[in-house]
Amino acid sequence: MTDAANISVDGHNDDYAVLAGSVGPEVIDIRKLYAKTGRFTFDPGFTSTAACESKITYIDGDEGILLYRGYPIDELAENSTFMDVAHLLLNGELPNPAQSAKFNHDITRHTMIHEQLAQFYRGFRRDAHPMAIMCGVVGAMAAFYHDSTDIHDPHQRMVASHRLIAKMPTLAAMAYKYSVGQPFLYPDNSLSFAGNFLRMTFGVPAEPYVIDPVVEDAMEKLLILQADHEQNASTSTVRLAGSSGANPFACISAGIACLWGPAHGGANEAALNMLREIGTVDRIPEFIARAKNKDDPFRLMGFGHRVYKNYDPRAKVMAKVAKNVLDKLGISDPIFDVARELERIALSDPYFIEKKLYPNVDFYSGVVMSAIGFPTSMFTVLFAVSRTVGWIAQWTEMMEDPEQKIGRPRQLYTGPAKRDFVPLDKR
Numbered sequence: 001m002t003d004a005a006n007i008s009v010d011g012h013n014d015d016y017a018v019l020a021g022s023v024g025p026e027v028i029d030i031r032k033l034y035a036k037t038g039r040f041t042f043d044p045g046f047t048s049t050a051a052c053e054s055k056i057t058y059i060d061g062d063e064g065i066l067l068y069r070g071y072p073i074d075e076l077a078e079n080s081t082f083m084d085v086a087h088l089l090l091n092g093e094l095p096n097p098a099q100s101a102k103f104n105h106d107i108t109r110h111t112m113i114h115e116q117l118a119q120f121y122r123g124f125r126r127d128a129h130p131m132a133i134m135c136g137v138v139g140a141m142a143a144f145y146h147d148s149t150d151i152h153d154p155h156q157r158m159v160a161s162h163r164l165i166a167k168m169p170t171l172a173a174m175a176y177k178y179s180v181g182q183p184f185l186y187p188d189n190s191l192s193f194a195g196n197f198l199r200m201t202f203g204v205p206a207e208p209y210v211i212d213p214v215v216e217d218a219m220e221k222l223l224i225l226q227a228d229h230e231q232n233a234s235t236s237t238v239r240l241a242g243s244s245g246a247n248p249f250a251c252i253s254a255g256i257a258c259l260w261g262p263a264h265g266g267a268n269e270a271a272l273n274m275l276r277e278i279g280t281v282d283r284i285p286e287f288i289a290r291a292k293n294k295d296d297p298f299r300l301m302g303f304g305h306r307v308y309k310n311y312d313p314r315a316k317v318m319a320k321v322a323k324n325v326l327d328k329l330g331i332s333d334p335i336f337d338v339a340r341e342l343e344r345i346a347l348s349d350p351y352f353i354e355k356k357l358y359p360n361v362d363f364y365s366g367v368v369m370s371a372i373g374f375p376t377s378m379f380t381v382l383f384a385v386s387r388t389v390g391w392i393a394q395w396t397e398m399m400e401d402p403e404q405k406i407g408r409p410r411q412l413y414t415g416p417a418k419r420d421f422v423p424l425d426k427r
Contacts, residue, residue: 003018004017004018009037010037016030017029024060027050040410040412055069056390057230061309061310063310064310068089068227069088069089071088073224073225074313076088078317081192082192082194083193086227089389089393090389090392090393090396107162108189109189110167111170111187111189112167113167113170117137117140118184121133124178128179130176130179130381131260134172134256134381135253137171137174138256141164141167145249149247149248151242151245160249161248164249164388169187169196169200172381172385173185173200173201175378176201176381177201186200191211194216194220194223195211198219198372214324214329215372218324221318221321222321222365222368222369223385225314225386227389228387232264233264234264234391235255235390237255237258241255243405243406248392252392255391260380265379265380265383265387266379267302268302268369269366270362271302271362272366272370274300274302275335275338275342276335279334281334284338284341288300292351300357302360302362302366303358303359304358304360308358312359312360312361315361315363318365319343321364329371331371336371342359365379366379369382
């Protein structure tokens with residue numbers, strides 16, 4: 001703790017502790033503000049409010065830094081596996097060989113789902129959006145796994161965590177298979193987390209599925225890059241739902257619902273749709289001009305970030321992944337030509353540089369997922385598969401926090417003051 005902050009209200013001065021984290025801005029502890037002053041703070045979107053204390057993820061948007069438990073995201077993406085990163089987020093440290101083997105075993109033994117849950121899919125229309133299906137089936141897991149819903153039992157919390165991480169790829173692949181009318185594939189626990197997901201999504205029972213190592217590596221890195229991102233909207237939703245004592249399956253389902261929003265998890269789909277709208281490289285100058293025109297509602301999607309005012313560190317990794325995938329698969333599509341040229345312009349045009357509109361991770365991830373073969377409706381589902389690890393880590397941390405309280409934001413009320421009721425015949 002450093003010096004106190006003094007706040008003066010109606011002539012009364014009160015000191016409030018200033019708390020320092022291991023890195024990042026200090027925070028003013030205003031928990032006693034209402035009791036001392038009768039006032040709340042007003043902070044729509046919580047842009048200046050720290051809602052919790054966390055040891056999991058740190059972001060410095062000005063410097064373009066993203067750390068998982070202190071490790072830079074690019075180092076983890078280049079050198080680690082998704083399962084080892086999951087262990088890091090959940091347990092605080094990268095595993096040694098024995099711990100890695102045990103964690104992989106503990107997760108893979110939960111990859112299958114209850115067979116009755118598979119029948120649950122038949123209740124949805126064939127053209128249902130995969131995210132709508134995911135909201136339903138993940139929340140329904142609480143009806144099938146009663147032995148891991150006691151949030152006060154550390155063992156049950158661990159089992160629920162492992163189940164959610166392990167079953168999410170299975171449920172996501174089934175959502176895709178259901179939409180295209182193909183049979184579900186059971187998991188193959190001899191494969192990597194990413195490889196198993198690819199096989200369940202794109203494999204068929206009629207023939208063996210051969211995993212392309214470049215595609216598997218791309219999927220591995222995509223999962224790592226999206227595993228956690230501090231107190232974003234969906235993570236805050238998971239924490240808020242969890243603060244009421246809701247079971248973990250309900251909390252993760254709430255996170256999926258929030259992630260579904262186009263301003264959050266749907267950003268990569270919006271970026272790809274923009275590339276399709278541009279269509280060909282020769283039309284790029286037209287759209288660049290529109291983006292610079294303040295009177296034109298058109299916006300370039302996939303550029304800039306609410307948090308990062310520098311190059312998104314995840315985007316640097318995903319840019320390399322996109323090049324590797326496109327080169328390896330040899331896909332000839334004008335959309336990818338548009339993406340490459342738009343990237344080149346954005347990194348050299350003074351307008352983009354001055355406004356710090358760098359390509360973000362959503363710009364590249366949409367290109368990669370499309371090249372692999374995922375329809376845009378599955379983009380946010382993939383996001384949910386990876387982000388489940390972060391949600392679980394954040395939920396677990398919250399459950400173990402002795403300072404945890406049920407979330408209850410305040411408001412600035414601007415409606416009518418107290419007034420008398422008027423009977424119906426006199427209105």
